[in-house]
Amino acid sequence: MDVDTRLLRYFVAVAEEGSLTRASARLYVSQPALTKQIKQLEALLGAELFHRSRAGMSLTEAGRALAERTPALLADWDVALRRTRQAAGRAARVLRVGFLASAANEATQRIVAEFTRARPGWRADLRQAAWSNPTAGLATGDVDVALLRLPFPGQDALRVEVLFSEPRWVALPSAHPLAARDVIAFEELWDEPFVAAPVETGPWRDYWLAADERDGHPVRVGAVTDQPDDWLSAIANGYGVALAPESAARFYARPGITYRPVSGVSPTRVGVAWTPADDANPVVQDFVRCCLAVRRSDCG
Template sequence: MDVDTRLLRSFAVVADEGHLTRAAERLFISQPALTKQIKQLEALLGVTLFTRSRTGMTLTEAGTALAGSVPAVLDSWDVALRTAKSAAGRADRVLRVGFVASGANELTQRIIAAFARRRPGWRVQLHQTSWDDPTAGLASGDADAALLRLPFPGEEALDIEVLITEDRWVALPAGHRLAGQEVIPFADLFEEPFVATPEASGWWRDYWLASDERGGHPVTVGAVAHNPDEWLNAIANGYGVSLTPQATARFYQRPDVVYRPVSGVSPSRVGVARPRTPDVPAAVRDFVRSCLELRPVPETGEPPVPDPGGCREPDPSRLGPSPQASRARAPSSSVMRSGATARE
């Protein structure tokens, strides 16, 4: 019998969480889609894996037996897949780097140049993902490393180094009543509808709605967007406003959208991430070192100037795991109007 590993992965997360909604958030899929996957797996195996109740999902005897074996199976498959893809990349001298939105901002090109100095003949293959996958391909094994906007669901399974800290601004329609202000207090935005990332992006969605910084004020979602183009169009059409990194004002300029600084909301961070494995490929280590080589100096905010030879070694201690970020969430898929609150 052949069973899709995707079904086993979904089963393992539901078994771990004991709750469909939380499991769906971790998997970046909708709850109905997850329910369908569990039923499909039960039909394939011919057994009932969970008893369902209003309080959650409880493993049956058959489910408990399967839950004891599945993690090892998935771990072995992930290692095999990652090893095969990484070997193919090494053979072609290609490093796959995922990123979301603008990556590490203007630092991205300098990082690639620094990596090229360390690894002559190698090429960085950049791959931009939609907001449905805040890990930019790391979770699926489609990326060797990634430049990511922190925090995001699943970061505890990765090694991350923070590269940039920048303020969160707000994007508004050009004709918005607050567009003329130089700085907008976050409290002035509490009653505004917001453009959000998909619900499947989990608590990354909540982070960009600043749900934990509203003092109990509910969030109204006016539209959902999967990528920057959908997001910009929703804002320009007046469906909502949105918090965004300061760099967005430089990378996504449009005459019908304005960006303003926001006071009273915490900043955002960009980090370089890689899978947490004991056998990190040398090319991935060199990419991380290239990122750290150009990490802005805290006092000035400016990147250091590389040595003429190009490859100054950073402090090795900076290559270890970074502290985990505070929990948060993000905005949604193809643009749809909605009057519902984000908690619904």
């Protein structure tokens, strides 16, 4: 019998969290979708894996037997998959660099140029990820290194070097009454509807809603988007406002949208991230060194 490794990952998350709600936030999937996948796995195995109750999800005897072996199995598969992809990259002389749209700025071109000088014949293949994938594919082994907005879910399990920080501004419809202000106090935005990332992104969504900086004031969500173009359209159409990096005013300028500085909200940071398994990977470390070299030149 062949079982999709995704189903096993979902099973492990629920087993470790003991809750569909917490597991869905950890996996960045909706709770109904996670419930469906767990039932699919149980049907494939012909065994009930969890006792379900109001208190949460607890393992059955069959579930405990599976839980004892699955983490090691998945870890071995992850290592095999990552090494296979890296071997293919080395053969093609390609470094896969994941990034979120807002994490790639003017410095990215200089980083790539520096990497090309450090590794003649190599190419940095830049791969943009949706906001529902805050590690830009790094956590799943789809890329070798990533340029990311901090903080992001799973950050503690990765190596991260901070490259720069910048203020968070607000993007709002140009016809909005606050658009004429030079600076907007964050508390003036608390009652505004916000354009948010998908709920499955958990801490990432909360950070860009500044949920912890509202003095307990509840968030109003006017629209949910996963891509920059949809995000811009939602704001321009008046469905809500959104916090954004200062650099978004340069990279995502669009008629009908105005960007303004915001006081009373913390700045955002960008970092280069890689897995601990790549601490000794010379190509990944060359890219990291290029990132740090550009950071030093900017600071100097």
